[in-house]
Amino acid sequence: MQPKKDLVILIVDDSPVSIKLLETMLRKEGYAVVTAKDGPTGKRLAMEVMPDLVLLDIMMPGEDGFEVMKGLKKNARCATVPIIFLTGRDDMEAKLAGFELGAVDYITKPFHAPEVLARVRLHLKLSLATNSLIADQAYRLKQLEQAQTSMLTTPDDLPAARFSVHYSALHEAGGDFYDVFQISEDVFGYFVADVSGHDIATSFITAAVKALLKQNCTPIYSPVESMRMINDVLVEILPDGIYLTACYANLNRNKNLLSIVNAGHPPVVYQPKGGESRSVDVAGDVLGIFNEVCYAHENIEVDTGDRFFLYTDGLVERPADRRLWATCLPELLAACDKLKDVPVHESASKLLKELTNGGRVPEDDIVVLGVEV
Amino acid sequence: MNFTEMAEAIGLAEDEFLELVDLFLETSASDLGALRSAIDEQDTRQVVEAVHSLKGSAGNLGFSQIYEIARKVEENARRDSLEGASEAVEAMRKIYNEIVSTARG
Numbered sequence: 001m002q003p004k005k006d007l008v009i010l011i012v013d014d015s016p017v018s019i020k021l022l023e024t025m026l027r028k029e030g031y032a033v034v035t036a037k038d039g040p041t042g043k044r045l046a047m048e049v050m051p052d053l054v055l056l057d058i059m060m061p062g063e064d065g066f067e068v069m070k071g072l073k074k075n076a077r078c079a080t081v082p083i084i085f086l087t088g089r090d091d092m093e094a095k096l097a098g099f100e101l102g103a104v105d106y107i108t109k110p111f112h113a114p115e116v117l118a119r120v121r122l123h124l125k126l127s128l129a130t131n132s133l134i135a136d137q138a139y140r141l142k143q144l145e146q147a148q149t150s151m152l153t154t155p156d157d158l159p160a161a162r163f164s165v166h167y168s169a170l171h172e173a174g175g176d177f178y179d180v181f182q183i184s185e186d187v188f189g190y191f192v193a194d195v196s197g198h199d200i201a202t203s204f205i206t207a208a209v210k211a212l213l214k215q216n217c218t219p220i221y222s223p224v225e226s227m228r229m230i231n232d233v234l235v236e237i238l239p240d241g242i243y244l245t246a247c248y249a250n251l252n253r254n255k256n257l258l259s260i261v262n263a264g265h266p267p268v269v270y271q272p273k274g275g276e277s278r279s280v281d282v283a284g285d286v287l288g289i290f291n292e293v294c295y296a297h298e299n300i301e302v303d304t305g306d307r308f309f310l311y312t313d314g315l316v317e318r319p320a321d322r323r324l325w326a327t328c329l330p331e332l333l334a335a336c337d338k339l340k341d342v343p344v345h346e347s348a349s350k351l352l353k354e355l356t357n358g359g360r361v362p363e364d365d366i367v368v369l370g371v372e373v
Numbered sequence: 374m375n376f377t378e379m380a381e382a383i384g385l386a387e388d389e390f391l392e393l394v395d396l397f398l399e400t401s402a403s404d405l406g407a408l409r410s411a412i413d414e415q416d417t418r419q420v421v422e423a424v425h426s427l428k429g430s431a432g433n434l435g436f437s438q439i440y441e442i443a444r445k446v447e448e449n450a451r452r453d454s455l456e457g458a459s460e461a462v463e464a465m466r467k468i469y470n471e472i473v474s475t476a477r478g
Binding site for chain 1: 385390392397400421
């Protein structure tokens with residue numbers, strides 16, 4: 001929420017009495033007022049102060065109101081500020097010219113206080129409503145832009161999340177995607193997804209998913225709810241036939257609770273400290289195809305030192321061999337156990353090495369995400 | 374000339390109105406002076422400027438007599454005629470003095 005500040009009205013009029021009258025009227029209503037007695041000062045103040053509305057006298061010696069209006073409309077910063085011009089009663093030509101230049105309304109002189117206040121109020125309301133719509137959309141688009149420029153969170157970006165990651169993409173526009181994000185002081189989200197398809201469309205999708213995670217994984221939604229909301233948006237925006245598999249692990253270090261949701265993705269591997277790894281099998285529909293989706297979840301009580309791994313099927317599948325991840329699981333679990341004493345910041349890369357014997361040629365994107373509670 | 378009523382008519386407290394009257398007296402004194410010289414020099418453009426300003430401030434505060442007189446002078450001057458301009462200035466000056474005494478009273 002923005003801090004509350006007064007709405008600012010700029011009055012440009014060469015008559016001192018007009019200015020003072022308008023100023024007095026508007027201040028009484030609670031507006032902040034800035035005044036200028038000629039065109040050039042008016043333009044300068046408009047840029048400096050960025051008023052919420054301008055009351056502009058047309059008939060001024062030197063630079064008249066029309067010139068001032070043209071100047072304001074030309075400048076990108078002030079172009080959208082609503083301008084109400086002040087004109088004599090019988091000046092029809094001036095009124096038309098004013099509207100043509102972009103004014104939103106006019107007020108005739110001599111002023112009638114209730115009319116001035118009513119029009120000012122109306123145009124402020126209209127302008128604020130429009131700006132808020134624009135600000136809203138810009139905020140949403142900015143999310144997307146930020147997502148694209150810093151798509152993959154590195155362990156150094158978020159050391160409190162305590163993870164390591166390996167990411168390799170077969171093509172530049174990778175179809176695999178991961179994100180690690182902080183939901184609140186002690187709650188972190190770990191997300192890994194695999195997009196079916198490897199083209200330009202997928203990079204837009206991964207940016208969109210990153211933005212969706214930010215918007216929908218908040219303390220007020222359960223992991224299942226978050227996944228469902230993400231699915232609902234993806235159903236709308238994904239091209240036909242494109243879908244995602246994904247898994248989402250929500251770790252609450254305060255409650256020592258790990259909550260896992262899975263959308264058709266290879267299972268998360270959970271490795272309790274000093275114990276044996278196991279896969280966390282949680283059923284769920286793939287993302288982006290079905291309007292009605294169903295997600296189960298599993299809550300695991302965890303302790304400091306426990307680990308869990310998220311990954312994409314590139315880690316374990318060997319399509320050339322026709323081995324699917326279900327059959328490769330035992331190998332994966334054994335590998336995790338073997339590496340249980342490896343420090344977490346090396347766990348992802350070491351796990352990959354272990355499974356590929358250092359030499360396998362990648363046939364798919366690979367994401368490995370290792371996290372320590 | 375009832376300032377209390379005039380103040381109410383434009384939605385101001387009396388003290389706010391009186392402040393504006395003071396400002397009006399200041400600016401219209403200079404406008405009247407400029408108007409006088411412009412008429413003497415037969416400079417219709419200057420007349421328009423001075424009387425337009427007088428008209429505006431008088432109208433804003435509700436001094437309708439001055440407003441009407443000024444309006445006529447402006448209309449004529451825009452058509453390049455200074456007919457009745459001198460008499461108009463005298464009339465406005467008289468009213469101006471009335472305002473001064475009401476303000477002081």
